[in-house]
Amino acid sequence: MNSGILPAAVAGFSTGLSLIVAIGAQNAFVLRQGARRHAVLAVVGICAASDAVLIALGVAGLGAVVTAWPTALTVVGLAGGGFLTCYGVLAARRALRPAAAAGLTTRGTSAGSVRTAVLTCLALTWLNPHVYLDTVLLLGSVAADRGSLRWAFGLGAMLASLTWFTGLGYGARLLSGVLARPAAWRVLDSLVAATMLAMGIMLLARTF
Secondary structure: OHHHHHHHHHHHHHHHHHHHOOOOHHHHHHHHHHHHOOOHHHHHHHHHHHHHHHHHHHHHHHHHHHHHOOHHHHHHHHHHHHHHHHHHHHHHHHHHOHHHOOOOOOOOOOOOOHHHHHHHHHHHHHOOHHHHHHHHHHHHHHHHOOHHHHHHHHHHHHHHHHHHHHHHHHHHHHOHHHHOOHHHHHHHHHHHHHHHHHHHHHHHHHHO
């Protein structure tokens, strides 16, 4: 069993990272805060800690549900696979429509107080319904397939979250010029579309 810990953790890291990198309000906010060098530590800490809590709930809670009701895995697989496929299609649509692309604005109004940044980050994290599907349901269902190694998978996903948000927050200042270009978002959307479509189709295929 010990020999499978590292592969499970690596799988959790790659799966978690593929979900986290999807462009959304939370990532855009972290990018802006990082580019402005304002409350970066607080914002990164909130995002990573929130993901860790949600991933832990998914690994623990959904595993118990699947044990008591195996059909739950099928339901979650259908919901998660359908969502990922739709998200991938939307990302592909954005990438193929240059007129719809918009660069990230990193200059302009002040970022405000640390308190405002913290409250905004909490709202973008905990009031986003997609975060529950990604972390609690989707990652939880994939982790359940790992059996006794599900916590190694979950820890890998948590590490992916910490790595991503740290790199995003502190690396954004180096990319502020690039991120203002719509073409940069088109490239990222293309990568997101390919990843999401592949994962969505895989989940649906496994469910059926």
